[in-house]
Amino acid sequence: MNWESDPITRRAALTRGFSGVGTLALVCSFDFDKKARISGKKTSAYVRSAASTPFDPFQRDVPILPVATPGSATKQLEQYVITMKPGTADILPGLHTPVLGYNGLYPGPTIKATRGREVQIRQINQSGRDLNVHLHGGVTEPQFDGHPHDFIPTGTERLYKYPNIARSATLWYHDHAHGETHLTLFAGLAGFYLLDDPNDKQFDLPQGEYDVPLMIQDRSFNADGSFRYRFDLDRGFRGDTILVNGAVAPRMKVERRIYRLRFLNASNARPYKLELGNGRKMIQIASDGGMLPGKPVARTSIPLEPAERVDVLVDFRDFGVGSKVILHNTVGEASTSAVMRFDVVKGGAEEARIPKQLAEDEELPEVNMERSWPLTFEGLAGGSSVWHIAGGGFSEERIDAKPRQGTTEQWTWVNQSDRTHPMHLHGYHFRVVSVDGQPPSPGDRGWKDTVAVYPRSTVVIRPYFDYFSGRYVFHCHAAEHGDMSMMGQMEVQA
Ligand SMILES: [Cu+2]
Structure with a gap:
């Protein structure tokens, strides 16, 4: 991977003695895969024109993210082992994209956790860089939080303990190495962590394949299929291609029934505003910290800034078989205005419902x-x-x-x-x-x-x-x- 870096920005970092600058320079010449060629001026636009339209939306089914399997599990504790290491992802037709991933995967494996049951993850760092792991939205003791200066040196490992004592919510994990998160997140270090609460069964929410985590990110590509990064301190990185679960603006085959869609904006800096075609409603049931208090909220437009999550129910019984419903990003440019498409392919027996009431409204101390x-x-x-x-x-x-x-x-x-x-x-x-x-x-x-x-x-x-x-x-x-x-x-x- 060849990172572009703005020399003025690097000088800025030097001016204030920015501790990450040495490694930033290192990253700029860091190859995740020696086979990835330096592509000079071949930009994403070049690929768009030269390749067989690899960026067209709705060409691939949305990847269902792999769920991590605990190495051991009891009622009180689940233990996982994850290795942070280089890998490749199949994003563009005929090309392998070098990534840095959890278990070498992009996106990383999903951790499914249960409230009241501790999760321990042995994170082995074989990335060639000093990293750490932050469970975003997690309530953990500080030594397990992934403080930016608390590194797992490459070649070593760290045991993270997550007590799962807070409310059920859609969490995610990513690297938090000081001054380098913009590169490591971009390189692929991000995964879902779904914290479930057995008491949520009362809501009769969609389960299993009808409960779908969707990680939205933007990327640009070099001609060889590698990610193309360009540093922009002002706006943050903006790619010209939207990926959902690691696929370019994919399609998702759905039945005529209710789905729970858990949207995560895991982009470096790009904001989204999610709108279903024809102004159809999404029923929001949860945000970053879990279930909303009171009633679900019907929304036709949902802004989603980096790191925010929103859980919505979409009732595809509102659509006929054969419908194709685009999820738009109404604050995107031409090539980033489509997030994904839902293709209604068949009927389905409904077991879920839209709850009338969600969480209790909690009083806060003065x-x-x-x-x-x-x-x-x-x-x-x-x-x-x-x-x-x-x-x-x-x-x-x-x-x-x-x-x-x-x-x-x-x-x-x-x-x-x-x-x-x-x-x-x-x-x-x-x-x-x-x-x-x-x-x-x-x-x-x-x-x-x-x-x-x-x-x-x-x-x-x-x-x-x-x-x-x-x-x-x-x-x-x-x-x-x-x-x-x-x-x-x-x-x-x-
Ligand atoms: Cu900011």
Whole structure:
């Protein structure tokens, strides 16, 4: 894989003594597969014109992601072994794309976890780089959270322990190596972690093959089929091709029945706005932190910023056999405006239903402290720039907040820039209080771990520092922003 890098950006990194820059330069010349040729100026557009239309949407069935099998399982504990290593993915016809993946797979294997039953994952790092693993949305002790400076050196391994004590939700795992997540996530290190709760059976939600995790990412390609990365500190990476579960804008054969679709935006920085053809409704039942409180929310348009998840029910009984229903991205460009297509191929006996009521509305403790976090793009001497939270970039040495365990605080994200920042907290969940003084959209009124802070807007959240104490990070999940270096640290005091 040959990474392009903007020399100005690298100089920017040097200017502020950015610790990741040495490895960034290394990454730029890093080949995941020696057979992948340097393709010079052969861009994705070149491939589009030269190859036999490999980028046409709806050519392949959506890949059903492999589910990891535990090496051992008891009622209390499931144990997995995963190896982070290079591999190849079959994305474009006749070409093998070098990736860095969990077990060499892109996307990684899905972990299916159960509330109250611990999961332990032995992560073996055979990637040739120092990595770690962050369970995004997971409630874990800090030593298992994948702090950006807590590395698994290549050639070694680490045991991560996930107690699965929080609400059922669609989680995911990815690398969090400081300053490099924009490259390792792009290279393929991402997988689903579905936390189920046996008590959810009361909702009669779709199960098994009718409960489908869908990982949305954008990529560009070199002529040899390798991923093509181009660094953009301002906007973050934007590819010209949408992949779902590792396939170019695929089609999914569905029966005339209710499906649960779990959408994850695992893109570096691209936002989506998901809309079904003809303005058909999707019934949202969950967001990042699990089931919505109260009733499901019917939506025709669902914005999805990097790292956000949304679980929806789609009732394909509303469509006749033979219908082809496109899922659009209405904020995409020409080549990124189609996400996937649902092809209604046959009838089906219905066992699921649309629940009338979801989770209980939970009361939060009184606010214990208020903090305000301006989000800014700062010019540096020499003409380079950097992303800041409250006037600072990330420093491992600095604690930016010391909330007390068991309390809530009121945090205000004040976006003084012209880019959206999906702001993410590790270790804890929050409720969105207001967006520019207005109540959040109904789909955002549940527990969240990532919230979109749009350009020049102000978002107030109320994090609940329950569960564990210790040191965690919070950051922008536009990967390039978070790496450089829109990230802070909190140390929750017991
Ligand atoms: Cu950002």
